[in-house]
Amino acid sequence: TEQTIRAAAFRSKIMSADDAAALVPPGANVGMSGFTGSGYPKAVPQALARRIEAEHAAGRPFKIGVWTGASTAPELDGALAKAKGIELRLPYQSDPVCREEINSGRMEYIDIHLSHVAQFVWFGFLGKLDVAVIEVTEILEDGTLVPSTSIGNNKTWIDLADKVIIEVNSWQNPALRGMHDIYYGTRLPPHRTPIPILAAGDRIGQPVFSVDPAKVVAVVETHGPDRNTAFSPPDATSQAIAGHILEFFEHEIARGRLPRGLLPLQSGVGNVANAVMAGLGQGSFEGLTAYTEVLQDGMLELIRSGRMTLASATGLSLSPEATRIFNDEAEALKKHVVLRPQEISNHPEVIRRLGVIAMNGMIEADIYGNVNSTHIRGTRIMNGIGGSGDFARNGYLSIFMTPSTAKGGTLSAIVPMATHVDHTEHDVQVIVTEQGLADLRGLSPKQRARVIIDNCAHPSFRPALDDYFARARARAAGQHTPHLLDEAFHLLTPMPSSDKR
């Protein structure tokens, strides 16, 4: 305890997770730490879920608002959703129980661009933040807090909540200290000044959180690892997608539109993203950098091999094996990794200035290049937009990738009209499937449709898409973006009954 909680004033506030959870009133908006499975509180949310279940059993209503950085873990989203304790959740989530609660209509969910969340709370757009529950690794002598494996919105939660509950997780490596860069220069309009980041690795803030000690109502000690999802090794489809992207990069270098070290990379999570990173490790690229949200296995390997010199992110998203490596080598990795608040890791101004190459997954794209990242059949949420919109709209290049079919080949990922649009045709420059790559830059809608169908659609769906496009060209009233609204969704085959998300 003396080592991790060094400020005596905070030691007097040490209590059990159950006692800390008792300090959260029904109806409170609670800002929790946590970003894609890293740095979330391990004990208080579960204690809160137990308390909520007990209250419900006694016939008393009890729900809270849950605000996070991004997705968390079964111990947070899963436990609270299972207890039917969440009135409203924001932003990105990926928990199966949470997803089911949202899609059944029992839980409200607001899907917000990750860079917007903190400022919306400062603007007062989302209401009052009552409590913050934040995982840290240490409380220093001067009462500042050493962040854990993600930053997310923690600075904002600590600044704006009335009550702050701190979880000190002794499982996390103390060597994390110094890896973080917490920017305290954000202001509200009209008093804003430029964010002074000119290169991915620039440090512009302080390595710790400041907190008003008078607001800290509880300190809870924990000892547990982050949620770590194992990646399956890249399959043939992911490798084919990665191959098309790497060939495209070589082509852009040859045309003088990209330097050999490329530009700072942003990449989503998942197997395709990892396959792209693995591919970059085998290519001739040197001096790579990343300005991204999450540091995943593939990027860690690029750093360890010396091909990537610097990665800026807001959280880790590592497999158990990569977590072990990261912990063993944290001291050396500190020179190459910066963790920042998500309003800075995803800041449109910085993304535009640095010229980030955005690479994100999608559910479906239509023949004109509108991308659906979030909704199955236009109605059921999968995860959320996450940071994909921050990067896609503001990046130097905006790439979206997916296998050309889903559900065992029964559904086409290329459709006549997207059932929900997260990224409009204006924000999408490149679409990639295992079939090939469609470079949409400089093309009109009808020209886009031709390359998307020819290069990206699966051969089994190409004739139907060709037929739709030909008849839309013959019959649609408007010939800028020709559509047949009475049959735009006919290509959708019935959903397999197994898909009851």
Ligand code: 0RQ
């Ligand atoms: O469901 O597992 O039940 O079969 O969607 O699809 O192919 O496993 O792909 O894990 O890369 O996820 C867009 C969801 C892709 C993700 C999305 C079904 C498919 C499967 C997942 P099953 P895959 P991925 C950085 C940037 C938005 C946030 C973002 C995502 C499931 O990339 O959430 O980009 N992106 N953040 O079967 C019906 C289709 C389908 C379909 C896929 N056309 N029709 N079902 N599925 N395509 C990270 C952060 O921001 C934090």
